[in-house]
Each structure stands twice: as C-alpha cells, then as structure tokens.
Amino acid sequence: MKKYLGILFSLLFLFGCERPKGFTLKKITSNYEPSEKWEVTPTLSEETLLKILDQPYIYLGSGNHTYAFESFDGKFVIKFFKQKHMRIQTPFLSQAKIEKRKNEREESFNSYIIAYTHLKEETGLLFLHLNKTNHLGISLKLIDQHGTSTEINLDEMEFLIQKRASLAFDYLGTLIEHGAYGDALIGIRSLLNVVAKRNQMGIYDKDLQFFKNFGFINGQAVEIDIGEYKIGVDVPNTYEELLRLSYQISEFVGEKAPALVSVVESEMNEIISQYKPKNLA
Structure with a gap:
C-alpha cells in the first residue's frame, strides 16, 4: 500500500500539483480544540486591541515557527503559527509522526506562555491567542507575498501580536x-x-x-x-x-x-x- 501511495504522490508532483510555496491560509489553519492550559489573561484593553487590528497587515516574512505580517502603520507585527508542523489530522501519518507534531506544538505553545508570563517587555509581546474563541469579533485584512488580500476571522486563528522591532x-x-x-x-x-x-x-x-x-x-x-x-x-x-x-x-x-x-x-x-x-x- 505504501508503495502505491508513494507512486501517487510522485505523480502529483510531476504534474504540477505540489504544495504552494510560502504563505497560504491553509498553512495557518488548525483543527485543534481549545485547551484551558493555553488560556492567558489579556492585558490589553478591548479598545486598544481593536485599534491595533483596525488596519491591513502586510506579509513580512517567515521564521521557524510563524508567518509574520506587519501593520500598515509599521508599529505592530502579527504572527500566525505554521500549523503544518503541528497538524495531526492528516491522512497516512504514522503514530511516531503524530507524537512528534504534538510535542512540537506543546513545546512551542509552552514557549509563548513563558514569554507572555515572564518576558512581555523583553519580547515586545502584547497579545497572545492560542485557543479558538468566539468573543473577538474581528475580521483582519491580510495582504500576502503576492499582494493578494484575504479577510480572516481572528476568533478562528491562533496568533500573537508584538511591537514592531x-x-x-x-x-x-x-x-x-x-x-x-x-x-x-x-x-x-x-x-x-x-x-x-x-x-x-x-x-x-x-x-x-x-x-x-x-x-x-x-x-x-x-x-x-x-x-x-x-x-x-x-x-x-x-x-x-x-x-x-x-x-x-x-x-x-x-x-x-x-x-x-x-x-x-x-x-x-x-x-x-x-x-x-x-x-x-
């Protein structure tokens, strides 16, 4: 079975069906359920958060764990997590691969909690959203590396906001x-x-x-x-x-x-x- 799957994937690549490079909305979308351990108490007022997010965000680049977008006024950066490294709801994944991705997500999210709890000033971290919610009510305009605009519902995303450095x-x-x-x-x-x-x-x-x-x-x-x-x-x-x-x-x-x-x-x-x-x- 594995042999035939390998042949199928090879044919898909040969005929131009490879994964798109760079940022795509799919790459930052997850199917994880909210978890209490990822909850944090916001320190930004709702008014301040709305003001920060009431503008387009333009693609800035990518790191090991995130895709970054810069606010139109140049003061803030919003980062979305690379879910492909953490996604376990994918066909044909081995148990070892599933555990590896779970651990990677656990370690990354623990790191963000550490930064938010102990190092806000030292990291410029303003806001952390590691669980899906239903109370933000914010639709954010993203402009990707190709100049294409996309509207996303931030309640459905995991992300963080930092001051632009x-x-x-x-x-x-x-x-x-x-x-x-x-x-x-x-x-x-x-x-x-x-x-x-x-x-x-x-x-x-x-x-x-x-x-x-x-x-x-x-x-x-x-x-x-x-x-x-x-x-x-x-x-x-x-x-x-x-x-x-x-x-x-x-x-x-x-x-x-x-x-x-x-x-x-x-x-x-x-x-x-x-x-x-x-x-x-």
Missing part, C-alpha cells in the same frame, strides 16, 4: 554606518542585559542567534523569536550564554567597523565579567 543587525549596522558609535555601544549593552535578565530568571533559549532573533524597539533590545524558550531545564550559566552572544556581535562589528572591535569587546567584557563563575576567576 528593527532587526538588531539592521539597527546596529545603521548606527555604525552613520558614526553613531556611542548609540551602538548602548545598543550592544542592551542586548547583553536582556539576555542576562532572561537567563537569571532560569529561562533558556536554545536558538540564540543575534543575526535573526533580536531586535530593537525605541533603542531597547528585545528577543523577537519567542518560540524556543524552556523553563525548568538545565540552563547554561549567564556567563556562557553572554559569551556566545558576544562572539556573534564581535564578528558582526568586525565586518562593519574593524577599528571599533576592541572598544566593543572591552564594553562587553565589562558586563560579562560580572557573571563569571568563581571557579573560572
């Missing part, structure tokens, strides 16, 4: 290119401090990548990819995690402004040394 790579790069070295150093200190604060809370991010997972909002560093947090696990000590980040920052500065590397490394070492374990002193 400038990627750390772009933000610091622009400051360095314009000779604003003092502001760049402030930004780098902010990056290290936001990671140190999270680490000291016992929260681990296994995907610590400066180039794509950090941003800046009004000069303050934030972590914008929030799908890999874990709590209650063995967390690398703060010193080790900051060292990992500092190597990435040094490499970046070396490419942008080699003459600035020694100054940046001196600034970073001043912060990192505060967390150096006594047995390494």
